[in-house]
Amino acid sequence: MKFSKLLCGALALVGLMASPVWAKDWTSVRIGSEGAYPPFNFFNASGELVGFDIEIGQALCAKMEADCTFVAQDWDGMIPALLSGKYDVILASMSITEERKQQVAFTEPYYRAALTFAGPADSTITDLSPEALEDLSIGALSASTQAEYLQANFPESDVRLYRSQDEVNLDLVSGRLDLQVSDLLPMLDWVTNSEDGKCCKLVGEPIMDPKYAGEGTGMALRQEDQELRQKLNEALAAIVADGTYQAINAKYFPINIYDMK
Structure with a gap:
């Protein structure tokens, strides 16, 4: 008898939990x-x-x-x-x-979306092959697809990862980076509309590879x-x-x- 009551109680509880009352x-x-x-x-x-x-x-x-x-x-x-x-x-x-x-x-x-390189406004870099960028410092946002792109394709470069995009931009402005890789749209906005971004320009063609973009x-x-x-x-x-x-x-x-x- 006690078992039957317990079983009924348990089934009632399961029914209540499955009811719309619990749905978001x-x-x-x-x-x-x-x-x-x-x-x-x-x-x-x-x-x-x-x-x-x-x-x-x-x-x-x-x-x-x-x-x-x-x-x-x-x-x-x-x-x-x-x-x-x-x-x-x-x-x-x-x-x-x-x-x-x-x-x-x-x-x-x-x-x-697409990715892009960006560098100083007076940069003469045009060749963006891994061989041409050996030993250059390139920044990107940590835990981002930009970071994955750099780590996979530029193993000989000095890849530096940052906690925020603002920190990447700051190091490019201050000359502590040769280049950075960022999402195209925010980088286009930065170099076009911000005071700090006047230091810099987009470099090369947009990176459209879906593996990274x-x-x-x-x-x-x-x-x-x-x-x-x-x-x-x-x-x-x-x-x-x-x-x-x-x-x-x-x-x-x-x-x-x-x-x-």
Whole structure:
């Protein structure tokens, strides 16, 4: 008799745990971003997290009718913090790669990407072969696809990795680097629109190899959160269709980065 009561109680508990009461409705979503990658995500003079990524996130949340909060996180810890539950989505210009897909799920790309070299404005470097860049110092953001590209293709160069893109830029400005490799769009913005970036220029052709440029830039989620992934994909399609995406794009870039080839 006691066993039957215990069994019934256990089954009732299992039924309760499986009920919709325990399902996430995603009316509240926490979004992780870095805050050190202008113009995509950065802190303004008032200490607010702003940029293209943030505005896209706000537009997506409006479409989903979700209350969203943004959480700043250093790049190196971005995926571990997602997996530990610090936030629900990474919206921080993260390239979609096979390696990352082993850990997280991605939405459809919300923009396309390429890599680029950058160097001092007076640099005479034109040959970007591994042989030509032997012994030169080249910087990149740590734990990034740019870092993977350098480590795989320039083993004889002095590859230096940094915790933030701002630190890479600073060492290029100060002459402690000969070159750096970065994502094309933020680097184009930096050399074109910033005071510090006047020191420098893009070097060579864009690097489009999908092994390093990725399949595009997506939002990362825990693999089990497929319902949220679907909601984000639907919201992304909606803001592209109604012109919201293009309006945000135009504030930051002279080209359409959604389907950039």
